[in-house]
Amino acid sequence: MSELLSVEDVALRLQLKPRTIREYIRTGKLSATRIGKQYRLTEAEVQRLAGSAAQVPTAAPPTAAKSVPSTLAVHADTTTVIDIECPSANARTRLAAILNTVGLGTGTTVHVSEQLETPRLKVIISGPLHATVDTLAAINSVVDFEHD
Structure with missing residues (x-):
């Protein structure tokens, strides 16, 4: 079974605000499961949003947050x-x-x-x-x- 991620975890990984992730969920851009009063997202859904088959990096300590892994695909x-x-x-x-x-x-x-x-x-x-x-x-x- 895949790990479920919180809105805050996804926001940190994608360098977005939690409010943006919640808006994506409300508009259908992201698919999430509601558990109690909180949304949970799968790793696969986060990767789909990131637009890359590359693995989304896990949250790093604040000191290492500025480095971008070379395996992360960038599309503009x-x-x-x-x-x-x-x-x-x-x-x-x-x-x-x-x-x-x-x-x-x-x-x-x-x-x-x-x-x-x-x-x-x-x-x-x-x-x-x-x-x-x-x-x-x-x-x-x-x-x-x-x-x-």
Whole structure:
């Protein structure tokens, strides 16, 4: 049988506040068992939240808490918002159509919306950091080409 962890233990391991862990439980992002008035989580659930098959390190004494084990996988996602000024309505429509295809296949999500009150496009990119950088470079190329 796997060990059940308290909200405080999980918060310490993931370097989050206990309130954040409880919110994850309430919203369904984490699965927990309620024993009396307290939640308990399995090690597997903590690893699932951490997004890694690597073993989540056990709580260390405060003096060693700052060191990060080399086996702990790190993954970074980003969300970026870009405002593009585009005075012509035809150019905005054409640019929006092109930009909607830029992020396909790179692991990013690209959402383009036209700002009706201003001559601008708002582009929102979400995804892994490396893929977002590639998508930003592609968008820059499209904007430079449309500008010329």
